[in-house]
Structures are given as C-alpha cells and as structure tokens.
C-alpha cells in the first residue's frame with residue numbers, strides 16, 4: 514500500500530471543505546493500492562475554516578490540519594508538503610483547490626498515470642477532453658488561454674498545455690529535490706515554477722484532461738496584475754530559451770562590433786576580420802550558453818568534454834550559416850532582392866532560432 518497525501522490550501526473555504534472532504538474520502542475508498550490522506554493548510558481564515566475542518570477530523574481520521582500564520586498559495590503548498598512528508602512519509606503528493614473547482618473523481622486517473630511511470634501528472638484544462646467553465650467572462654478566458662500559451666512558448670515546451678492550474682500529482686522525490694528552489698515563489702507563480710524546476714530535475718511529466726468548474730461559494734483570491742507581473746519576471750529570469758535568445762543578441766553585437774573595428778578602424782582584410790569577429794562571437798555564445806542559458810545542464814569534465822562539444826557547436830553554427838545563406842538566396846530568386854532584410858529576419862526568427870535551440874538541446878546540452 515503506497516501513501517498519497519492531498520494538500521488543500523484554504524483561505525475562507527469553510528462551506529467548500531464541508532462539501533469537498535466527504536467527496537474525496539468517498540472516492541479514496543474506491544481506489545486499490547493507495548492509502549489516501551488529506552492535509553488542509555489554512556492561513557487562519559477569517560471565516561474560521563479551521564473549525565469546519567476540526568469537526569470533519571472527528572469523522573475522517575485521515576484528515577489533518579496545518580495552521581499557517583502567513584498568506585500565499587506557494588507558501589501554503591510548501592508548508593503543507595513539508596509537514597505531510599515529515600508526519601506521514603508519503604510516496605505521492607497532490608495539489609488541489611479546496612473550492613470544488615477540481616473534481617475529486619479525477620483522483621484515480623492521476624494515480625493511474627503515476628502507476629504508468631510519470632513523476633509529475635498535471636490536470637490540464639487545455640488538452641483534448643479538458644475544459645474551462647463556459648460562464649467565465651471573456652477576459653478571464655482570454656487571459657487564461659494566452660497566459661498558458663505565452664508560458665508554453667516562453668519555455669519552448671509546447672507539449673505541456675497547462676502551466677497554471679493547481680490540480681496535480683507529484684512524487685515526493687520531485688518535491689524534495691525542488692522545494693529549496695521554490696521558496697522564493699510564495700504566490701500563484703509557484704505553480705509555473707514548480708513545473709519548470711521539476712523539468713530541470715529530469716522529472717517525467719504527463720497530463721490528464723480535467724474539467725475546471727467555477728466555485729459556487731466564496732471568491733477567488735488571485736490578483737491578476739500581480740500574477741501577470743510575476744509570470745513575466747519568472748519567464749524572463751528562468752527560461753533557457755529566453756536566455757539563449759539574449760545570448761544570441763550579444764553574439765550579434767560582438768560580431769558586428771568587432772567587424773567594424775577591424776574593417777573600419779584597423780583597415781584589416783575583410784575576410785580575415787570576418788573570421789575573427791564571427792569566431793569570437795561563437796566562442797562567447799558557447800561560454801555564455803554553457804554558464805547561463807543551460808546552466809542546469811552545464812558541461813562537466815574539463816577540456817576533454819569541452820573541446821568536442823565546442824567543435825559540435827561550431828558545426829551547428831556553420832549549419833545555420835548555410836541555411837541562412839541558402840534560404841535568403843531562395844527568397845531572392847523567387848521574390849527579387851529588394852526585401853532581402855525582411856527575408857533575413859524571417860529566416861532568423863522562424864528557422865535559425867528554433868533550429869539552433871533544438872540542436873543545442875539534442876546534441877550539446879543534452880537532458881540528463
């Protein structure tokens with residue numbers, strides 16, 4: 514029998530927990546091989562959610578309560594995880610909203626995905642079979658959909674369709690290896706950081722469809738301006754892809770700057786100046802990507818690993834040069850040379866940037 518603990522953060526959810534808890538334990542009784550506990554993490558809700566919980570504990574011995582002085586969704590989860598691990602030594606943890614937006618009937622599907630080998634299962638509203646409430650206002654629908662889309666592209670992980678919804682099953686080893694890095698994300702952005710950090714630890718992530726229903730009692734505590742700001746800040750400071758694009762731009766500046774100095778100021782030979790400036794940019798790109806963009810997969814083992822990887826890096830760079838030259842010539846042959854800079858920009862954005870990023874990930878900075 515493996516143990517799973519469902520962590521439920523609450524702030525003013527007295528009415529909701531009274532409905533939700535019996536439903537969870539009803540479902541829990543139907544699953545074989547899993548002993549399911551629930552821990553409620555309450556931030557001293559003014560509506561005295563804790564009183565409702567204490568009453569329920571008398572009926573459900575596998576229900577637990579943790580009281581927290583601070584507010585914050587991320588903080589509530591980290592504290593709940595920590596207490597659950599110390600008190601109950603589970604194998605698996607669940608994240609779940611306490612407002613009945615997440616239907617407990619999905620619990621067995623999460624467990625099945627875990628049994629099939631996943632380390633981290635996300636309940637997704639945006640994959641086939643999942644849904645958001647019909648009666649959500651247009652702005653909330655748009656925000657939620659585009660928010661997820663921006664995050665998917667920002668991390669260049671289009672396969673994960675859901676980054677924000679907090680209905681998840683996560684193996685304890687993943688929590689243990691990421692919780693220290695998650696301490697700085699005490700608000701809702703915690704959800705995005707948790708997926709990003711788990712991926713960087715090599716966790717196998719999968720998704721199951723869920724239908725998100727609007728809460729009936731109480732109201733959401735989310736503050737959208739704060740949330741949007743936190744999301745952009747997180748992507749900007751943590752996405753390998755964004756960092757890689759920034760490194761690419763520094764390479765561009767180095768390449769042009771050095772060419773300018775060599776050709777215009779030092780009156781050096783043009784071909785010689787081009788080789789020096791391009792290669793300096795390649796070396797600098799390689800070092801910056803290794804120590805910054807892909808720091809979680811940094812090459813180790815000294816010169817013996819560095820040199821072959823650096824040669825491969827040069828090959829990828831040569832490849833992108835050939836693609837760019839061939840592509841732009843093709844466009845020019847078809848449409849004429851007038852708009853060459855437009856073709857160059859299109860090729861760089863849609864072919865060169867993804868091409869190099871994919872090859873760097875597949876050939877040079879491989880997933881561990």
Ligand code: GDD
Nearest residue numbers: 522523524554556584585589610611677678679733734735
């Ligand atoms: N302990 C504690 N402290 N719990 C909190 C706090 C807090 O400061 N703030 C919110 N919660 C609890 C709520 O009581 C609820 O059970 C759950 O966290 C989700 O909060 P809601 O206020 O219902 O937010 P939502 O429905 O807008 O949240 C949606 O978006 C989030 C961020 O993307 C859901 O999809 C969440 O699952 C998701 O994390």
Ligand code: MN
Nearest residue numbers: 610612614733
């Ligand atoms: Mn909610």
